[in-house]
Amino acid sequence: MNRLALFATLLLTLAPLSSVSAQTAKKHKIGALTKSLANPYFLQMKQGYDYAEKKLGVDVVFGSTPKEEEDVEQLNILQSWLAEGSLEGYVVTPFRATSLNSVLTRISRKNLPIINIDELIPEETAKADDIKIVARIASNNVEAGILDAQLVLSSVPKGSDVAIIEGDPGTTSSTERVTGFTNAAKEGGLNIVASQPANWDRKKASELATNMMEGDHNLKAIFVANDDMALGVVHATQATGATGKIIVVSVDGTPNALDAL
Template structure:
């Protein structure tokens, strides 16, 4: 395999396929303890860095399992996630927690892991129910109501612009269920607030792509007054495009995730709102639930996690 996987954390493992191999501290692994794999999306995204930190802290607090956590090179590196799952299975994990980059493409490798006796919990991005049914697997989803959260963020923009305000949506990965749900939530806010949607395009969760996408939107629609970005990484690219166009202060932005880099923009009003889905706690909840499965519980359905609207008033 020539694809390089990025190590999110290394607790109780030897080394993973990395640019520079890392090793766990001597004595970190516990004989007979379960090994749990955590597969995240891009560690270039601060949300998943926060998730990584939460997972490491939770593993250290419990001290009764060994954590193998992996991120991928980019938000769209689906093949990298599939390889990560297969690598972790080969390393003998007994449980897997995964935030899939694609809600359908990651189902087959995860289903194979389950047939090998590995317990699986889905976090952050829900698997597609039809794909699960086709592969005859039932996997509990631990995560927030992305549609409700996006509507909360969108309603802040609707209130700021008033009826008839002209807006655009910068969407997440179209293959990811949370991206689809966030767009639906933004559409709910647009409908309820009487806004006018001028354009909606994907930037696949990525900052630089969002910068390009929104620059093109502005060229096509110079009268845009507001933007709904499906995550903060893309909001950063949108803000950069707004500043480059000389429209700072004229175009209002709302977003989702509450990563550290967005908070100065909330404070100075360049971004009106975001939504915190508590990534570090989300990782811990996934690990806790996969350990419950290993202890004999049979989890199913949606295990909801909290959301919080964050505006400039919440930023110190």
């Protein structure tokens, strides 16, 4: 299922069933909160919400933060929505598995449906915080890391040096992707020489990659935890003359990254 259809389906599941005709039915109002639109992945997510709003005839109140890792700003948006009181359901992508939980608990106690996308709140965490999540939607991040490791293993000799650029180490998505890649790479006989976080920042990823390449002239591949950072790493390989010498693999499949292939 493509992203646009996925988010249309998600919003449909939030809309309560009604026997009232389409002409007289109430127009439902749903909050959709993501991470920063500075990341092209979440810009795509917004396009999905926009599509669903028109396709399903619902009102979607959209929220995001200007920059990555703005936990407090994201929490404030959710708090303001709850205080305003007109939303009938919430679709949330938190920065971290616990960063929105104080408000999500209050939403659940009002018996309003919550769908959790991408950065998942573990079931045990939600239960402990009295949060009722009606659906969780995310890619298999561990499997994504494994697939990238398999690609590298098919492209470089056994025993090759490889490096990892993580996202935010406090996020489930980064941790799982790195875990999947690390385990599969080690099992396949690759030598992981470095693993450092760039906190989803393209410029920082570029700087880290430059340092990694300068520190290990035998480096054969770099695994990057998302596409936006990977574009920074590609820039670093170009700037250091390593294009074609070092394989860069990542996760998400954003349009900008696909264009760079």
